Amino acid sequence: MIRALRIFAKFERTVLVALVLLFLISATILLRRFYIDSTVLVPDQGGTYIEGSVGELQPLLPWFIITNDVNRDIVSLVFAGLQKYNPETQKIEDDLGVLTVTPDNKVYTVRLRENLFWHDSTQEIPHPVTADDVIFTFRSVQSDEFPNTLLRQNFLGVEIEKVDQRTVKFTLAKPYRFFASNLTLGLIPERSFEGVPVSKFDQVLDFGFEPVGAGPYAFKRLVQTDLSVEITLERFSRPLEPFYHLERIVFRMFPDYNTLLSDIRNLDGVRLVPRNDVGDPIIPSSFRASNYSLPQYVALFFNLDKDILADQKLRLGLQLGTNKQAIVKKMNELIIIDTPLMEINDSDWRYQFDPNLAQGAFFSSDWHLPEKVRLQRLLERWEANxxxxxxxxxxxxxxxxxxxxxxxxxxxxxxxxxxxxxxxxxxxxxxxxxxxxxxxxxxxxxxxxxxxxxxxxxxxxxxxxxxxxxxxxxxxxxxxxxxxxxxxxxxxxxxxxxxxxxxxxxxxxxxxxxxxxRRLSTDPTDIRINTQGEKLSLRLLTSNTPPQYKTIAEEVKKQWAELGVHVGIEIPETRSQFEEKLINRDYDVLLFGQSLLDNLDSYPYWHSSGIQQFTGKRSDLRIDAYNLSQYSSFDADSLLETIRETGDAGEQAEALQDLKEVLRQDVPAVFLYSPMYTFAYNTRLNGVRLGKPSLHSDRFLTLHRWYLQEERVFQRGKSWLSLFSWLFSPNALE
Structure with missing residues (x-):
């Protein structure tokens, strides 16, 4: 009897333990379901983002970051300007300073925000950002000895005045609606360049390879590895929105893409993904692709200083006879453009490929196919006879x-x-x-x-x-x-x-x-000639980078041959050789690209002030002569000045449309396409939205949305106290 009672007690204990375990498991499941139903995933702070790129490290100075490469990317995070471009709104907005502009667009006053410090500040020795640093940054650019003449052009004739310790006033000689864009230049601490002549600012390598800025991320270290050069940045606490989730940003710079791929497992992003032979981006596995374009265009610029291209009908014939669709298909590009005015770029039938209209334009020009010249002579003799x-x-x-x-x-x-x-x-x-x-x-x-x-x-x-x-x-x-x-x-x-x-x-x-x-279907098109019997032969210059330019040049040569135009392609072996020909306007036609940046200002490229002037002295040639067509038009100059100076949106829009028509009539270039780029990022990275960047580095202007780590937080109006009401809701029973 006692033995039976013991067995029964043991059974009760087992059942009790099982019931307790069942209760705990059920409670855990219910609590988990409640937690999942009542919370949402949100970005959490922390994590290290590692990005790979192909390039070579240069001194990290905002003054001298000219090319659109990885060095500019790093500078954009370490340094900050008075203003910044927002790729989501496509507007210039306040950054370190709050900007006010007079109605006449001539006086720009900036007041620095409070509690701004340089990255090398400590509690014991703080280094605030002051108006003196602002004055130093911009007045240095204005110096005749400043090594970057291209940047200096942006501040010629600008009076810079310190109002107080946090306020600086910029006074322009004449209205300039896009001046705020110039204030995105990263600020530099004055004390870091004390005693250094302005002419040697680009040689301050200690600062260039260990920079101090006031941007969202501070320079931490520079490491040379077997595969790459590695730059590490760490988040810097600032009293500014937006706030960033990623704790560290690591840039790894590789000598080539194959070396980059050997380290792909350790990367979260790839800066610019190259393309294969058919133009498709080479996306690594487990990576997503984000395609974007910049306010850039690639065009065939006619050198209007050349007598052979003075004939507007000839230029029109070349434009109408250029099949842009075939070019972008070969390059796997998506965005065909018909005008350099990208804020109003829309498809215009008057720019479309039409061989018949092209022949009509050539018919009215001074250049004709040999058949027409021969026929004209026969007709003249027949009429005389x-x-x-x-x-x-x-x-x-x-x-x-x-x-x-x-x-x-x-x-x-x-x-x-x-x-x-x-x-x-x-x-x-x-x-x-x-x-x-x-x-x-x-x-x-x-x-x-x-x-x-x-x-x-x-x-x-x-x-x-x-x-x-x-x-x-x-x-x-x-x-x-x-x-x-x-x-x-x-x-x-x-x-x-x-x-x-x-x-x-x-x-x-x-x-x-x-x-x-009688012409046969197999007969080729011969080269056009003029009344003097001279053949229509053009020299087309382009750069060896990007490599797509060579493919485009060959396609243009093929297309124009069908129009009766001989094209000789010139691709200098080195960048310096190409730039020498570019500066000297040593070409008939130039295949090249231009970037409008965030303000979409076409003035430098199409105003007559951008024409290269030849005095016979090499030293007089300007590297900032951006008018690659040597195009001069009183109407175009007037409209470009109006677009720059007016504060009236309606007047600006009307001037843009009028300028588009002037350029269409004059045909200074054949506008082809806007390049597409691809940024690749690992699937573990979230929140990537690039917006509409104006530079490759602008992808980091949305970096505050990127995150690698997540956490759960209760939805609005919910907490653990909501558990009992949830237990009696339909969600608990599902």
């Missing part, structure tokens, strides 16, 4: 030594008329005349090829002329006879004497061995 008393065959097959008998109608006087300096023999009975012109080479002889027969009276006055062509070759005579048939068929077609299906145009003709014949 059908007038006056001289009549004979216009082409003759006549051996040397033979004579050509020519007869004519009655002449008023019966003597002293001569044809080719040989007296006429006249019949007194019929009133007609005849003459035998020799071919032996003496007086009045008919030569091989073209001859102009002239009928003269006794005073030497020319009464009539006749064009005659002679050959001793049967094959030439056959070709010339066929040409005459084509000529008369064209004349009858022009005069609408033939049925429509029998009519021909110059497009149906082909010039072979100096004679016209």
């Amino acid at each position: 059908k007038r006056g008393p001289l009549h004979t065959e216009s082409i003759v097959y006549l051996d040397t030594g033979a004579s050509l008998l020519i007869t004519g109608s009655f002449l008023e006087s019966q003597s002293a008329y001569m044809l080719n300096n040989i007296p006429l023999e006249q019949s007194t009975q019929t009133g007609s005349w005849h003459i035998a012109l020799p071919t032996h080479g003496g007086t009045g002889s008919i030569a091989l090829g073209n001859n102009l027969l002239q009928l003269q009276d006794k005073r030497g006055n020319i009464l009539d002329s006749f064009y005659l062509w002679r050959t001793v070759k049967a094959q030439e005579y056959k070709a010339a006879s066929l040409e005459q048939k084509i000529l008369h068929q064209f004349i009858d077609s022009r005069d609408e004497k033939l049925p429509e299906n029998e009519r021909i145009t110059v497009a149906d003709m082909y010039l072979e061995k100096n004679f016209l014949r």
Whole structure:
């Protein structure tokens, strides 16, 4: 009996333990379901973002970051300007300073925010950002000795004045609506450059490789590894929104993309993904792609200083004969453009590829296909030959030594008329005349090829002329006879004497061995010539980087050959060789790109002030002469100035439309496309939204949205106290 009770007690304990375990498991499941239902995932602070790129580390100084490369990316995080570009709103907004602008767009006053410090500040030794640092940053740029002349151009004629310890005023000589964009330049602490001549600012390597800024991330270390150069940045606490989630940013700079791929497992992002032979981005596995474009365009710039390109109809023909769709398809680009004014860029049928309209433009130019030139000469001779008393065959097959008998109608006087300096023999009975012109080479002889027969009276006055062509070759005579048939068929077609299906145009003709014949589908297009017989040949210059330019140049050469234009492609081996040709405008056509940056200001590129002036001195050539077409237009200059200076949005929009029309009429370039770029990031990285960047580095202007770590927080109005009410809700029973 006692043994049975013990067994029963043991069973009760087992059941009790099982029930307790069941309760705990059920409670845990319920609590987990409640927690999941009542909370949401949000970004958490922390984590290290590691980005790989191909490039070479340069001193990290905002003053000298000219190229759009990884060094600019690092500078954009370490340094901050008075203003910044917002790729989501596409506007210039306040950053370290609050900006006010007078209605006339001439006075820009900036007041620094409170409690701004440089990265090397400590509680014991704080280094606040002051108006003196602002003055130093911008006045240094204005110095004649400043090493970056391109940046100095942005501040010429600007008066910079310190109002108080936190306020600086910029006064412009004339209104400039885009000046706020210049204030995005990263500020630099004055004390770091004490005692350094302005001319040597670009040589301050201690600061350049261990920079101190006031941006959202501070420089921590520089490490050289076997694979890459590694720059580490750490989040810097600032009293500014937005606040950043990522604790560290690591930039790894590799010598080439293959080396980068060998380290891909350790990377969270790849700066610029290259493309394969068909133009598709090479995305690593477990990475997402984010495609974006910049306010850039690639164009074929006509050098209007060249006499050969002074003909507007020729430029129009080249534009209409350029198949942009074929070019972007070959490059796998998506954005075709028709104008450099990217804020109003829209498709315009007047820029579309149309071979027929292109031929029409060429027809009105000084350059024609050899068929047209030949036909025009034949028509002129036919018109001349059908007038006056001289009549004979216009082409003759006549051996040397033979004579050509020519007869004519009655002449008023019966003597002293001569044809080719040989007296006429006249019949007194019929009133007609005849003459035998020799071919032996003496007086009045008919030569091989073209001859102009002239009928003269006794005073030497020319009464009539006749064009005659002679050959001793049967094959030439056959070709010339066929040409005459084509000529008369064209004349009858022009005069609408033939049925429509029998009519021909110059497009149906082909010039072979100096004679016209009917064109075959396999016949190529010959090179155009002018009235002097000069061939239409253009030198097309482009850079060896990016490599796509070579592919585009070859496609343009192929397309323009079909228009009758010979293109010689020139690709200098080095960047310096290319820049030398660029500065000297040593090209007929230039395949190149231009960037409008965040303000979309076209003034530097199309205003006549950007034309390169040649004085004969190499030192006088400007590297900031951005008008690559050497384009000068009073109307365009006036409109560009209005766009820059007006504060009226309506007036600006109207000026942009008018400028678009002026450029369309003048055809200073053929605008092709806006390049596409690809940024790749690991699937473990969240919150990536690039917006519409103006530079590659602008992707970091949305860095505050990126995160690697997450946490759960209760939804609004919920907490652990909400558990009991949740237990009796339908969600708990599901």
